[in-house]
Amino acid sequence: MPETPRGLQLREGDVLLMVGTTKGAFLFRSDADRKRWEMDGPHFPGEEVYALAFDRRGGRRDLWAAPASAFFGTTLRKSVDGGATWSGKDERPVRFPETSGLSLERIWQIRPGRDHEPDRLFLGVEPTCLFESADGGESWTAVAGHLEHEHRAHWTPGNGGLCLHTILPDPSSSERMLIAQSTGGVYRTDDGGATWRARNAGVRAEFLPDRYPEFGQCVHKVAHHPARPERLFLQNHWGLYRSDDWGDSWEDVADGVPSDFGFCMAVHPHDPDTVYIVPLESDGFRCTPGAQLRVYRTRDAGTSWEPMTRGLPQENAYETVLRDALDVDSLDAAGVYFGTRSGRVYASRDDGESWEALQEELPPVVCVKATVVGPA
């Protein structure tokens, strides 16, 4: 039997790493030097955990998780004591309206809202829909402008299901937000969620007769830095792009990577032009190219990319890193973390220059979230 999780004693300045797997969630804590890690888990043993989040707004230390049973559905759970206890086992606040004909399959993303709206949170779910809470996560409502979107009938599921996996609120405007889904692509609202416009100009769809449709792309991840939110980076199902205008147009920035296929993407915490990705060979062979596990980093907004290899296996490494399994903390130098489908978690505490295995032999990793405990 798995050990019973005790939770972590989180102190101000600690680094918290939340790792979701197909068999439960694991929590890791370190002080700011990030050399020694304490592990706690598995939380929700036997249940897949595709979405995790830490909400530190307004003095909170809320851990959020979305475990899903293969049999009994998805729940949304919260812990205010470092994972010692989780509320929400007997509640199901995330529900589609009966009139929609839809049922919740999986929660793919938990996103605390803007700093100036500390009670607002967002969820991205499968089948694709944006949910919103205005009361700190007590109650949730499907955002009607997305639920009833005229394109909905044309959105089709990819291999992972029809999921909304990326939520990027404009930190300075409650009216603007960008979301991404597979398939469907990128959508943006400029009126607080009432309407959503497809923002995929220049993003290709290899799997459609029209390679550049208005919508229908299989976008895997979009990332940006809150200090320069209009500059977006996009990892596509074939394609690597940048936008400097909140998604109105996209430019191919895949020069210098071994493959422009991949899933995950994260922006450096202090430099909006530094981005991390882990390319994969192809959609037919979703493993690291050349059996080398390499994180690619750009420091010039995609003009050039460099492989980060020190400490990572460079032979016989047939690894896959999924869309939410790469993240950064907010320290200087930045911690960069990722997990693989073979159950390994790697960490860098020097902006990605060097790496070491933080944990091995976990179940397949599907989500990695890093944060520094303390005020937002």
Place this chain on the structure above:
Amino acid sequence: MSVVVVLPAPLRELAGGEASVPLAGYPGTVGEALAALRTEHAAVYDRIVTEQGEVRQHVNLFVGTTSVRRTGGLDTPLEPDSEILVLPSVSGG
């Protein structure tokens, strides 16, 4: 005499630790029994049934030894002493 819902281990915690739940009234069908279950144990109901009122894909309900998928689904008739067995299917990884 009452209709009883027998729960698998993962759901018992949501029913106060009980392995079986006797239902109030006299539900005449499986659907009526689940509605009665919802009144007493909404969290258990939500694990068995989606928000569209459908039994979850990987949950099987048996009346006696027969799956209700073969006997009319939620319209499957019940006797006053029927036992509804809730079991997770052989799926997952």
